[in-house]
Amino acid sequence: MYTVRNVTEDLYWVGGNDHRLALFENVHPIPRGVSYNSYLLLDEKTALFDTVDWSVCREYLANAAGLLNGRPLDYLVINHMEPDHGASIEEILLRHPETKVISTEKAFMMMRQFGFDVDGREIEVKEGDSMSFGRHTIVFVEAPMVHWPEAMVSFDATDKVLFSADGFGSFGALDGKLFNDEVNFDRDWIDDARRYYTNIVGKYGPFVQALLKKASTLEIKYICPLHGPVWRSDFGYIIDKYDRWSRYVPEERGVLIVYASMYGNTEFAAQALASELCRRGVTNVHVYDVSSTHVSQLISESFRLSHVVLASVTYNLNIYPPMYHFLMEMKHLNVQNRTFAVIENGSWAPQAGGLISKFLDEEMRDIYLLEDPVTITSALNELSSPEISALASSIAESVLV
Numbered sequence: 107m108y109t110v111r112n113v114t115e116d117l118y119w120v121g122g123n124d125h126r127l128a129l130f131e132n133v134h135p136i137p138r139g140v141s142y143n144s145y146l147l148l149d150e151k152t153a154l155f156d157t158v159d160w161s162v163c164r165e166y167l168a169n170a171a172g173l174l175n176g177r178p179l180d181y182l183v184i185n186h187m188e189p190d191h192g193a194s195i196e197e198i199l200l201r202h203p204e205t206k207v208i209s210t211e212k213a214f215m216m217m218r219q220f221g222f223d224v225d226g227r228e229i230e231v232k233e234g235d236s237m238s239f240g241r242h243t244i245v246f247v248e249a250p251m252v253h254w255p256e257a258m259v260s261f262d263a264t265d266k267v268l269f270s271a272d273g274f275g276s277f278g279a280l281d282g283k284l285f286n287d288e289v290n291f292d293r294d295w296i297d298d299a300r301r302y303y304t305n306i307v308g309k310y311g312p313f314v315q316a317l318l319k320k321a322s323t324l325e326i327k328y329i330c331p332l333h334g335p336v337w338r339s340d341f342g343y344i345i346d347k348y349d350r351w352s353r354y355v356p357e358e359r360g361v362l363i364v365y366a367s368m369y370g371n372t373e374f375a376a377q378a379l380a381s382e383l384c385r386r387g388v389t390n391v392h393v394y395d396v397s398s399t400h401v402s403q404l405i406s407e408s409f410r411l412s413h414v415v416l417a418s419v420t421y422n423l424n425i426y427p428p429m430y431h432f433l434m435e436m437k438h439l440n441v442q443n444r445t446f447a448v449i450e451n452g453s454w455a456p457q458a459g460g461l462i463s464k465f466l467d468e469e470m471r472d473i474y475l476l477e478d479p480v481t482i483t484s485a486l487n488e489l490s491s492p493e494i495s496a497l498a499s500s501i502a503e504s505v506l507v
């Protein structure tokens with residue numbers, strides 16, 4: 107039994123789905139699982155595009171063997187070497203001594219680093235090189251830092267299929283469905299696609315822009331990423347998302363409120379602000395507890411929304427540790443071009459507000475701080491409540507332009 111699907115008449119999805127993995131890269135929760143996509147082209151020559159993670163190697167090998175049905179595997183094209191795709195290279199090479207490997211110079215260096223013996227089997231390609239496999243001509247396009255430096259994408263100029271590596275990928279297992287028009291992407295997938303992009307590739311926006319520019323010159327009928335659905339329609343939808351994310355332009359005008367609260371008082375202030383915002387007509391408001399929300403979700407929301415409010419208790423005369431972690435992740439993933447506001451709380455020496463403001467000013471780029479931090483001493487009172495209301499007015503004025 108195989109789990110293959112046709113992409114076109116002679117191109118097949120031969121990957122696998124994993125619902126057992128809890129943390130992608132041992133960092134990011136994937137409650138909907140993940141797919142590792144690989145594609146097999148059966149032309150006069152046979153060619154496999156990328157391999158899969160070890161976790162699904164057995165079904166992947168069965169899928170490929172079933173379709174090859176005794177034919178040799180002439181080529182293995184490696185677009186990306188991260189082990190969620192490259193881990194099964196050695197297994198393919200051992201089973202197919204006839205196979206030549208097509209990839210970039212840096213990818214071959216990485217194959218050796220990972221201990222794969224590719225000596226005498228390499229076909230090194232550079233930007234714009236092409237190869238014919240029979241009816242199909244494949245063009246190779248370098249895509250450095252989308253998401254590693256060795257990455258490339260491959261374009262089937264015959265059937266207009268872009269093998270886009272990590273680009274246009276998503277968390278989430280396919281579970282039999284393959285194409286974007288077989289799922290309700292905007293309802294069921296976009297949050298995972300955004301969380302995948304922003305946390306995995308989000309740091310490298312300018313490189314994604316460079317790839318989008320190259321892709322815009324191609325007539326594309328299919329986008330085959332290494333994770334998630336294959337795109338065969340509605341390209342404008344996903345390209346627009348990628349364009350915004352990679353330029354760090356918010357998708358929506360709205361407010362992300364992230365609070366750090368030990369006993370509920372800072373949480374109460376965050377909720378009071380949310381209520382005041384909604385009262386002023388700003389209802390695209392999303393409140394998260396930094397202690398119980400995975401930081402990958404917070405990062406994803408910070409890419410989606412235009413305004414971010416950080417409300418933090420002071421802890422050891424510093425920023426509450428999970429809030430500091432969120433700040434560091436925003437810095438590392440190049441979150442920019444956002445409007446921020448800060449609320450601090452402290453019973454005897456409130457410090458968090460000044461420290462967060464300093465971090466936003468000195469460590470991040472293109473951040474606009476709307477107001478001086480609002481200070482709460484222990485709990486909202488007759489002094490701080492009006493300041494929360496005033497902050498809500500400033501934020502509302504800024505959001506509703």
Ligand code: FEO
Pocket residue numbers: 186188190191253254272332333
């Ligand atoms: Fe899905 Fe960068 O690997």
